[in-house]
Amino acid sequence: MKVEIHHYLPGRIRLHYNKNKYTSKQAILATTLIAVQEGIIDIDVNTHIGSFLVCFEESVISKQELINLFKALTGKYLNDKKLLAEVQDIPESESIFGVIVQTLAIHYFKKWFLPIPLRHCILFVKIMPRVLKAIYSSLTENFFNTDLLDATALIVASVIGDRQTASNINMLLGMGEEIEEITKKRSYDNLAHQLLNMDDKIQKIEGDEEKTVSISSVKVGNLVAFRAGTQILVDGIVERGEGMVNQASITGESMPVEKKQGAPVFAGTIVEEGEIFVTVKSIGNDTKVNNIIQMIDSSQNLKAAAQKRSEEFAQKIVPFNFLLTALTWFVTRNIRKTVSTLMVDYSCAMKLSAPISVLSAMQEAAKMGISVKGGKYLEAVASADTVIFDKTGTLTYANPTVNMIYTFEKESKDKVLTLAACLEEHYPHPLGRAVVEAAKKKNLIHPEHHTKVEYIVAHGIVSKLNDKKTCIGSAHFIFEDEKIPLTEQVKEIQRKEMDIGNSLLYLSYDGKLIGIIAIGDPVRPDAKDAICSLKRLGIKQTIMITGDTEGAAKKIAKQTGIDKFHAHALPEDKVKFVEKEKKAGHQVIMIGDGINDAPALSAADIGISIDGATPIAGDTADINLSNDGLQNLVTVRLLGQELLKRMYFNDRIIIGINSFLLAGGIIGFIPPTLAAIFHNTATIGISLSSMRPLLPENSGNLGELR
Structure with missing residues (x-):
């Protein structure tokens, strides 16, 4: 590989290479091969201008030895397909300003210093790829497309002898494409950074x-x-x-x-x-998370309807550009006015700003712990009118706690809790863990004075303490199997606790009931505020569906402000209910966390899994809320609504600006070169604006919506 010294300081050298001879991947490969050599501190490449910047230890390697290392990189290495296949994509280091400055510098250097015949030859070489691309696009895709618009403008300007206009247009098209690529790549990188935030x-x-x-x-x-x-990584x-x-x-x-x-x-x-x-x-672009990002942007099935509408409208309007061009020529017979109409179209800005808006919204969501699997889901969550909640783990924590201890036979609450924990710690289950945790919080020590513990499935636990039979478990186990008398006092406790949704564990000792432990699943503290905020954001009805008892469902619905509830539901019942609401004309969000919620999440217009969800629920859901509980449900609703507003606003601005430019070109107020400048500037400006955050800081705070 031939390189030339452009600038040298002790320990630092910039070398230029022929970027027309070596591809960007070959240059990146060269940096990788040089970087591992002894004495090399750091090496960077700028593929846009064709240069390497190398920092090295002169005590280890001399300037000439460094140049010899590059010379040793023959085709054997730089054309090796296996090595090239492992080269990562070119790092995006060029700024938009840098692209503009560099493009203008090269353009005016050729204009001022190259002879006219050579400039014409270069222009022909530059134009031909655009013409061939336009022909290919017209034959394989829609006949009328933006590539054909660009190529027509260049051909017309060249044929009439206005090569200066053709050169300016070609330069502006190239600059615009580079800036658009940087802008879109930056939106990809921002999203990847939020999902990865990698070192x-x-x-x-x-x-x-x-x-x-x-x-x-x-x-x-x-x-x-x-x-x-x-x-x-x-x-x-x-x-x-x-x-x-x-x-x-x-x-x-x-x-x-x-x-x-x-x-x-x-x-x-x-x-x-x-x-x-x-x-x-x-590694790099081949990792799962980057594949997800690429899939999100490329899959038509995952695009927001508003994005697809913008892109379809942009494509359908191109033939009218050609019609307008023909009419302009027919009416004015002015070639400059005609070329001006070819330089302006609605397609570029719409096709670029729409996906950038969606990717930026997804990046913003990721920053807040919200994983969105496609733009269409942000739109769906914004326009939904019904939210169906699972209860356990969604509106509640799925982390039962001891709410009340009732004692009998003059036993103390601490003794009942100590004995219950002593038995339950051997066979952990949700209610048993709640008992053990309650004893731990009260610093109650429960020594193992009992004999072997026996677990009876779906009933309870049996052991002996001081040769006395000790049991803990369900009402069926204690009162029917163990024949412990069921008194009116106990029945009243059952009615009271079960009406408010608590589960009960019964403890007996020596044939007598000595304690009842009431255990409940606490409501998420943000649940009521979240539901209130969702209603303020346009949700018409909130529904809870649960496999729990009527009493438990009623209690949670009252505490959270849920409009309707359905108890004793099986997983298939949840699916049927979701489908029933959809058939009634509602757009449905289903939010849950468990394996039993996965079918309903899949059946809904949009499925959302909350933090702590099982893997299958997370995989089935369209949106995952990784933290902040139900508050992030409000945030994602806000985000979706703001995304739609931005996309509609962008479309109106694009139509307004480009209509003005077309009118200016037709009446001769705006010449072709200026039309191209204004058109590209507007496209880039709207695209950059689309990368701005949709929500101000802390806008997802529930308090602001009350």
Whole structure:
């Protein structure tokens, strides 16, 4: 590879290479191969201008030896398909301002210093790819398209001899395409950054050594290490070690998942405990999270209807540009006015600003712990009129707590709780864990004075204490199986507690009932405010559907302000109810967290899983709320509504500006070059504006909606 010294300081050198001879990937590959050489501190490449910036230790490697390293990079290395396949995409380091300055500098250098015949040859070479692209697009896609508009303007200007206008138009088109690519890539990168927020250093294992290296130097098949508190930067398989990994950014699970030998791990997840050594399977743009981002933008099925409408309108309006051009020529017979109408179209800005708006909204959601699997779901959540809630784990925490202890036979509450915890700790289940946790909070010590503990499925636990039979369990177990008398006092307690949704555990000792423990599932503190805020944001009805008892459902509905509730529901009942609401003309959001909610999440117009959801619920849901509970349901509703407002506003601005430019061109007020400048400036400006946050800071705060 031939390089020339452009600038040199001790330990720092800038080298230029022929960017027309070497591809961007070959230049990136060269940096990778040079970077690992002894004495190289750092190396960067600018593929736009064709230069390397190298920092090196002169005590280890001289300037000439460095140049010889580049010379040694022959086609054997730079044309190696396997090596090129592993090269990452070009890092986006150029700014929009830099592109503008550089493009203008090159354009005017050619204009001022190159002879006219050579300039004409260069213009022909530059125009031909656009003409061929237009022909291909017309034959394979819609006949009338923006590529054909651009090519027609260039051909007409060249044929009539106005090569200066043709050159200016071609320069502006190229500049616009580069800036559009940077803008859209930046929106991808912003979304990826929020989902990944990745470091650029990684611990690489080489033999018995562990080295801190740049992530860009890691290849598929390398062994890398991640420890507690670090983020996983690659997709791979655990080679050895064990750890607990938080996968909320990928799956929506809020609880860490155990990872050991043979288990897959994904970029963007976090090691919370332990140490794992991972064999790299995918890196950079090939990781799962980047594939998700690409899929989100490219899949028509996941695009918001507003985005698709903008893109379809943009495509349908192109033929009218040609019709307007023909009419302008027929009426004015002025070629400059005619070319001006070819330089302005509605398609570019609409096709660029719509996806950027959606990607930016998804990035904003990710920043707040909301994982959205496609733009269409943001639109759906914005326009829905019905929200159906699962109860346990959604409106409540699914973390039962002891609410009340009733005692009999002159026993104390502490003794009843101590004995109950002593039995329940052997067979953990939700109600049993609540008992054990309550005893722990009161610092009650429960020594093992009882004999062997026996668990009777769906009934309770039996043991002996001081040779006296001791039982804890359900009413059926205590009063029917154990024949403990069911008194009126106990019946009154049952009515009272079950009416407010509490579950009851009964404790007997030596054939007598000595205690009843009432256990409830606490309501999320933000549930009532969230439901109130959703109604203020246009939700017409809120419904709770649960497999729990009528009493429990009624209590939760009253506490949270739910409009309707349905109790004793099986998973298939939830699906039927969702479908019933949809058939009634409602657009339905279903929000849940459990395996039994997954079918209903799938059946709804939009399924949302809340923090703590099971993996299957998270995978089935269209939106995952990883933190902030139900408050993020309000936030995602706001976000969707603001996204729609922005997209409609952008469309109106695009139509207004470009209509003005077309009118200006027809009457001769705006010449072709100026029309192209204004058109590209408007397109870029609207696209950049689409990247702004939709919600002001803390706008998702429930208090602001009361």
